[in-house]
Amino acid sequence: MNAEVITEGLAFGESPRWHDGRLWLCNWGTGEIVAVDKDGRGEVMLTVPAVLPYCIDWMPDGRLLVVSGREGLLLRQEADGTLVTHADLRELSRSPWNEIVVDGRGNIYVNGGGPAPAPGEHFGPGTIVLITPDGTIRQVAENIAFANGMAVTPDNKTLIVAESHANRLTAFDIGGDGGLANRRVWADLGNGFPDGICIDAEGAVWYADVPNRHCVRVREGGEVLQTVDADRGCFACMLGGTDGKTLFIVAAEWRGFEHMISDARTGHVLSVEAPAPGAGYPSYSSGRR
Template identity: 85%
Template sequence: MSSPKSSAISANVIAKGLAFGESPRWHDGRLWLCNWGTGEVVAVDEDGSSEIMLTVPAVLPYSIDWLPDGRLLVVSGWEGLLLRQEADGTLVTHADLRELSKSPWNEIVVDGRGNIYVNGGGPAPASGEHFGPGTIVLITPDGAARQVAEDIAFANGMVVTPDNKMLIVAESHARRLTAFDIAADGSLSNRRVWADLGNDYPDGIALDAEGCVWYADVPNRHCVRVREGGQKLDRIETDRGCFACMLGGADGRTLFIAAAEWRGFEHMVSDARTGQVLSAAVAAPGAGWPSYASGTR
């Protein structure tokens, strides 16, 4: 018996002219995202107006989230540093990750207890490869950093469930979402396939209040909502690659999608400005971490 087909949802373009939007977060009533290739962190209103919030000393990859006290964190991928923005706007080193990796870091999520998870990194890539097997590191509130998972097949988006007991990570090259149990000390265990995605390549992900995950997919040019076990429920088709997604808006029921034309790794830094932000109304609000409910942990 074949599985039911996912239902289609339409999206509207609300912002244009970005390079590559990544690591979108709903914060203080706006969508914040990293504009890869420019070093900018940009905030976009629902009407599409935008503002450059800061420029970071990284071109790509870099990603953002917030500490429970409201200070912004920025992962500077190639530099191997987790940066923190102070009240006066300056960026200082929150954690030095260089000893834990020979490859660039990618995504970040801060859970409801203030534990920080950063993925990517890992061993140096093999000859001809862009990335080696990825890892996940934990930075605890006292500043200690340690590796808590390894052999991630191109680590991308991460979410933590509202009870702070499960982390889900997109393994893009394995075409799956993988789950870990989170222990009281932040360690990860009981690794398992949360959803096998068939021919899809998950990039950024977002968790909703029904326990489903939205994932962005670059080569297949869509965002898909999937249930644990792999049933695909809803989809949004686009005319360019979907790099990341985030639930936000006043009630958390708007899915924002960062999309751009993909021309290969060698052309990621260029003058092309094909990046867009799209929005779509969805039924279930966001949940867990990253959270659309800014300031509540």
């Protein structure tokens, strides 16, 4: 499968979400949250007080959430456009937070964090925390091998997380209180390094892979169904478009963590027709459930 470039000139695109008819993404290194239309025209929707990592999703009432990763804060945009603190995660970890997904019941999952990294490492073992609709914050998983993309199945019963450094997608059952249990390998990816992920209506997962420069669709158990190759690292993917069957990929040239903040603008948004529409969460249909 070959993808076409619809937008270029980004720094590092991350956390793509389909919302209100456009692809929203975080342009790491700039603090910008950008919305891109079907013709590739981009608009800066918000500038946040974070450089990287930061990521986005929406509450069921349509308010935008932004994880300010290094600051350890989950921010919420109010109706007047101001950002306020929705949850303070600093007591749970001083390491950077990375990804967010909000399920259909309004439970918010944020990953990253965890113990301090070992010497020479950029990230320690990751955790997943839950922020429930009543504001309660608690850790629900630990020892995630470089916690990356997350997605929740349409029935709100399973959370899937990309463990980049373990070359696998890991699943948890979601309890009635939002807690996670029955941790298991959803797919062993061999030499795959999963980053951002999304689910489709056939129950398959698309994962982006930076070192292998592609985006791969797999079913539970690890069978590879489709592969989209790129000429640079693929950081995350999202299904969207009018029928939910356009796969958007954010890609950029990878030169190491120490070069993530620079004047280089090698970031692209790619698109390709997918065999099945998006499903589950992050939601492709809109920001509202």
